[in-house]
Amino acid sequence: MALILASTSPRRRELLALLSISFDVKNPSFEERLVADRPAIDQVQSFAQGKARSVAIQEPEAIVLGSDTVIELDHGVLGKPADPAEARAMLRRLAGRDHYVCTAVALVCSAIGIDVVALSSSVVRMKPFDERAHERYLATGESLGKAGAYSIQGEGGDLVDSIDGDFPTVVGLPLRLVAQLLTQAGVSVPVDLDELYAVKPYANWARFSG
Secondary structure, eight states, rough: OOEEOOOHHHHHHHHHTTTOOOOOOEEOOOOOOOOSSSSSHHHHHHHHHHHHHHHTOTTTTEEEEEEEEEEETTEEEEEOOHHHHHHHHHHHTTTTSEEEEEEEEEEEEEETTTEEEEEEEEEEEOOOOOOOHHHHHHTTTTTTTTTGOTTTGGGGGGEEEEEOOOHHHHOOOOHHHHHHHHHHHOOOOOOOOOHHHHHHHTGGGGGSSS
């Protein structure tokens, strides 16, 4: 049975490829819309399921994997900045503080009646505010399109002090959770997860524990 990743994210494609499983990629038609008063966990799980289901409708014989990531700060949700000014404001709010990165993974297959969603969360501690460092980072353009306005696997890793939890969760696809869900769905995962996590074969992974 074919596996399809419902995603436009090159990071999720790269991470899923680390499991040495054959898969296709299809852009989901689902549109994310953050709701101000809705808990982060509910929103991110809804987004992951929405992405997976939008592709599963078109590919009923395939197992479809969808994922989404949001940042929780002060009991509110930070999504992707609309422009550099919003990115600057987000980074200022995050500086010197801890925040939660919540990534949900959904697996949907109409043919065998699968529709499940699970969550992985990590705590990220940012370095103290440094205006010059922030402006240098904003100038790279990397902030745009990233939840919380930073990319831990890119130059945004320089703004991060440490993480408590799963590094791939912060990037956008918790590999241990994905492997667990796929195995439960009957998909063989040939990679040794403990070995993979020991080698840390992804950008900046080795810089952070977890």
